Amino acid sequence: MIKLEHVHKTFANKPAVTDVSFEVLPGTLLVLLGTSGSGKTTTLRMINRLIEPSSGQITVNGKLIQDQSAEDLRRGIGYVLQNNGLFPHYTVAENIAVVPRLLQWDEARIRERTVTLMKKLHLPPEEYSEVYPAQLSGGQQQRVGLARALAADPPVLLMDEPFGALDPVTRASVRKEFMALDELENKTIIMVTHDVQEAFEMGTRIGLMDEGRLQQTGAPEELLFAPANNFVANFFRDQRLSLELKTLTLNDIKPYLPPAAGSDNYQPHVLPGTTSCWDALEQTMHTEGVLSVDFRTEVFTMDSRSLMTALQVYKQTAANGSTTKSF
Numbered sequence: 190m191i192k193l194e195h196v197h198k199t200f201a202n203k204p205a206v207t208d209v210s211f212e213v214l215p216g217t218l219l220v221l222l223g224t225s226g227s228g229k230t231t232t233l234r235m236i237n238r239l240i241e242p243s244s245g246q247i248t249v250n251g252k253l254i255q256d257q258s259a260e261d262l263r264r265g266i267g268y269v270l271q272n273n274g275l276f277p278h279y280t281v282a283e284n285i286a287v288v289p290r291l292l293q294w295d296e297a298r299i300r301e302r303t304v305t306l307m308k309k310l311h312l313p314p315e316e317y318s319e320v321y322p323a324q325l326s327g328g329q330q331q332r333v334g335l336a337r338a339l340a341a342d343p344p345v346l347l348m349d350e351p352f353g354a355l356d357p358v359t360r361a362s363v364r365k366e367f368m369a370l371d372e373l374e375n376k377t378i379i380m381v382t383h384d385v386q387e388a389f390e391m392g393t394r395i396g397l398m399d400e401g402r403l404q405q406t407g408a409p410e411e412l413l414f415a416p417a418n419n420f421v422a423n424f425f426r427d428q429r430l431s432l433e434l435k436t437l438t439l440n441d442i443k444p445y446l447p448p449a450a451g452s453d454n455y456q457p458h459v460l461p462g463t464t465s466c467w468d469a470l471e472q473t474m475h476t477e478g479v480l481s482v483d484f485r486t487e488v489f490t491m492d493s494r495s496l497m498t499a500l501q502v503y504k505q506t507a508a509n510g511s512t513t514k515s516f
């Protein structure tokens with residue numbers, strides 16, 4: 190668990206982070222999102238004491254960070270950087286083993302852990318254990334960086350633009366592999382990004398920063414449908430429709446479907462209610478606009494127009510402060 194209470198940081202009298210407070214629980218991933226210079230990296234680096242706060246309190250797993258040495262604190266925190274931060278003169282296996290060696294694990298345990306992580310991150314150990322970072326592609330280097338951060342199974346993971354240096358295709362695949370890791374279960378994770386789609390795909394919660402202040406912290410739907418202020422509302426303007434469609438599932442909009450939405454044009458391929466509205470609309474390309482949806486209590490056949498109408502009603506209801514979904 191990570192808790193920040195009224196944290197401030199000034200560099201030479203210039204505020205970089207102002208009165209930031211939030212809490213991240215185990216099993217959740219908080220994304221710090223914002224424009225360049227909004228204070229995301231400074232906030233992240235104060236948690237592992239790479240930067241000391243000017244004032245305020247930071248607690249990691251119930252302990253104030255200044256009550257332990259920076260080294261002890263960092264051993265319990267996996268840290269992933271945009272440019273992977275691998276040691277160029279260490280092999281892949283040696284890079285992954287850095288923290289377990291510091292913790293004085295025995296060699297057999299280190300080897301077993303390294304092999305397990307390399308397999309999970311699609312780096313066959315027989316092929317890659319003994320090579321050096323410079324011999325790897327950017328995506329492979331970033332996988333090694335992730336394996337290294339996870340090696341000692343730390344309860345906390347801090348990630349600063351972890352996929353930022355990768356091309357869009359590699360980025361999407363490494364991100365997907367990362368999210369599928371069972372290693373992440375119960376970890377407390379904070380990730381910095383300025384990629385809005387990435388934030389919505391990965392964040393359990395999103396903290397949107399501007400000029401050193403947290404403008405809003407909440408579930409992705411909350412920022413989208415119940416923005417705290419104009420800055421938050423405007424921040425998502427360009428991508429609003431795609432974010433809305435990707436964030437909401439058919440279950441979410443079901444209560445808002447028009448009464449005449451049902452039709453007899455039953456489709457052989459039935460979508461579960463957990464399908465995102467985005468994927469459902471994509472599906473209508475192959476079904477002449479008609480969808481059959483399994484809402485558990487009933488199978489409902491609807492068309493793309495009723496889906497869009499329900500989305501509009503959902504938005505109006507959320508704007509008035511009441512949806513069936515609690516944020």
Ligand SMILES: Nc1ncnc2c1ncn2[C@@H]1O[C@H](COP(=O)(O)OP(=O)(O)OP(=O)(O)O)[C@@H](O)[C@H]1O
Nearest residue numbers: 200204205223224225226227228229230231232383
């Ligand atoms: N070591 C430093 N010395 C002086 N000013 C700094 C230092 N580190 C950061 N700053 C300033 O603090 C502010 C916040 O920077 P920070 O790197 O936290 O922003 P960011 O949101 O992470 O931006 P980016 O996405 O570009 O990394 C900026 O105005 C930056 O210039």
